[in-house]
Amino acid sequence: MKAGTDLAQIASLVGDPARANMLAALMNGAALTASELALEAGVTLPTASAHLAKLSAGGLMRMTRQGRHRYYALADHQVAGMLEVIMGVAAALGPKKVLPGPRDNAMREARICYDHLAGEMGVAMFDAFVERDLLAVNGDDVALTKRGTAFFCDFGIDLAAMQGKRRPVCRACLDWSVRRSHLAGSLGAAIFERFVALKWARREKGTRIIRFTPPGRQSFALMLRD
Amino acid sequence: MKAGTDLAQIASLVGDPARANMLAALMNGAALTASELALEAGVTLPTASAHLAKLSAGGLMRMTRQGRHRYYALADHQVAGMLEVIMGVAAALGPKKVLPGPRDNAMREARICYDHLAGEMGVAMFDAFVERDLLAVNGDDVALTKRGTAFFCDFGIDLAAMQGKRRPVCRACLDWSVRRSHLAGSLGAAIFERFVALKWARREKGTRIIRFTPPGRQSFALMLRD
DNA sequence: TTCATAGTTCGATGCTAACCGAAGTGTTGA
DNA sequence: TCAACACTTCGGTTAGCATCGAACTATGAA
Numbered sequence: 001m002k003a004g005t006d007l008a009q010i011a012s013l014v015g016d017p018a019r020a021n022m023l024a025a026l027m028n029g030a031a032l033t034a035s036e037l038a039l040e041a042g043v044t045l046p047t048a049s050a051h052l053a054k055l056s057a058g059g060l061m062r063m064t065r066q067g068r069h070r071y072y073a074l075a076d077h078q079v080a081g082m083l084e085v086i087m088g089v090a091a092a093l094g095p096k097k098v099l100p101g102p103r104d105n106a107m108r109e110a111r112i113c114y115d116h117l118a119g120e121m122g123v124a125m126f127d128a129f130v131e132r133d134l135l136a137v138n139g140d141d142v143a144l145t146k147r148g149t150a151f152f153c154d155f156g157i158d159l160a161a162m163q164g165k166r167r168p169v170c171r172a173c174l175d176w177s178v179r180r181s182h183l184a185g186s187l188g189a190a191i192f193e194r195f196v197a198l199k200w201a202r203r204e205k206g207t208r209i210i211r212f213t214p215p216g217r218q219s220f221a222l223m224l225r226d
Numbered sequence: 227m228k229a230g231t232d233l234a235q236i237a238s239l240v241g242d243p244a245r246a247n248m249l250a251a252l253m254n255g256a257a258l259t260a261s262e263l264a265l266e267a268g269v270t271l272p273t274a275s276a277h278l279a280k281l282s283a284g285g286l287m288r289m290t291r292q293g294r295h296r297y298y299a300l301a302d303h304q305v306a307g308m309l310e311v312i313m314g315v316a317a318a319l320g321p322k323k324v325l326p327g328p329r330d331n332a333m334r335e336a337r338i339c340y341d342h343l344a345g346e347m348g349v350a351m352f353d354a355f356v357e358r359d360l361l362a363v364n365g366d367d368v369a370l371t372k373r374g375t376a377f378f379c380d381f382g383i384d385l386a387a388m389q390g391k392r393r394p395v396c397r398a399c400l401d402w403s404v405r406r407s408h409l410a411g412s413l414g415a416a417i418f419e420r421f422v423a424l425k426w427a428r429r430e431k432g433t434r435i436i437r438f439t440p441p442g443r444q445s446f447a448l449m450l451r452d
Numbered sequence: 453t454t455c456a457t458a459g460t461t462c463g464a465t466g467c468t469a470a471c472c473g474a475a476g477t478g479t480t481g482a
Numbered sequence: 483t484c485a486a487c488a489c490t491t492c493g494g495t496t497a498g499c500a501t502c503g504a505a506c507t508a509t510g511a512a
Contacts (some may be wrong), residue, residue, distance in 0.1 A: 004246040004250040007313055007316060008243040009320075011239030012237070012238070014241070015241035015242075018501095020237065023230070023233065033311045045458085045459070046501080048459095050460090050499095059319035067458095068459080068510065078318060081320075082311050082315045083233065085308050086308055087229065088308075089233070089236055089305060090235065093285035094235075242470080244471095271489065271490085272471080275491085276470080277470090281492085295479075295488070295490070296488080356453085
């Protein structure tokens, strides 16, 4: 009985559409003001204020004052993780393909998932690698092919250093915004590092968004094609 | 906006106390009748029936008819996992140390978490391994030590077969009933398999409970100690 | 000081949904 | 065929809470 009460308490905080929209808007890790969140949720300021008070009291949010602004953010990683899991269930259950995922275009296009590229560009990259026989997919398993080994070495990645480590080299990671796989593992991380080193892309400070430079975008497209 | 709506839809299903109690009661993996769930939630049959209809329509539950009984169970693993995560957040936030976790003693002591041992015994095992320098914990990372490698080989586990696989060998998994970590990953799974092979323990059919045999319990304690 | 902006608090309103009793459906057993 | 049981559906009541406008507080700028 007690277990259910706790469960309900947290879930009901997330269970209101206005609050859920606010929480979803904060999933990129940024902190937003009360006004911005009100806009995001489609309610007036007083209503938003009441919701924010509840979320804070419930421990799901953390607030910092800065002058006359109050910035709200998710309380911690655990809360963000919980929201991801719930969205995962929602995505798996809802057969409605009506463009799920972040409203934030930049987030949907390219973002950091731990330490590798996710979003539409991440999925496109993964698909291209498989298409070109650089990666071999077998169920949930992903492995480097001979061609792939040559290709990534050529791209400037030290594959030898990854072998035999605890962390898997290739791993498929399900993208909640697109519901398709992208590349994780040490190779996924190394590729993203290389993108940054080549100045093709950089992380936007304080968020999980990845911004590609115009030339970087071009090089990226080229890399997938040939 | 759409993301928030999906989020709210699922969360609000869990967010009602009566429904949350029902879901919590089903977390041991068993299937219960509508009457039993009504009792569990503390509502009358008609009320429970309405809730169960909603949960089923929402995809969180699965129903099977058996004569004049209707058995309700959680839809799948993903749903059970989501509930675990939410309870984890609730436990982390609620400063009420009033003995959180499953009312069911057997569940709290030892249960399956995917494919490895969780619950009090799982946590005790993890602690002992770290204490004895078989595992090295560094933040969220867990790694095998040299001593650990020798120990687990000696215990009859084929560590070589795990290396280089997609799945991590060691992983820490947060236990919602005890709020401490236990061992997951392929090593965690292999250890549990070994327990079963040695007849120290077995899964109770249809539930997530793990039953240790008396000699198994003794051997287990010995294994942790020396 | 005065004005503007950001946010909270208050009071009133209205809608949703949880709830129960009573009646209805379907299954089992006699 | 009838009675008992398990469960669902229906109708009506009630309580909670999301919502908004208006008034209030606090910070910053002129």
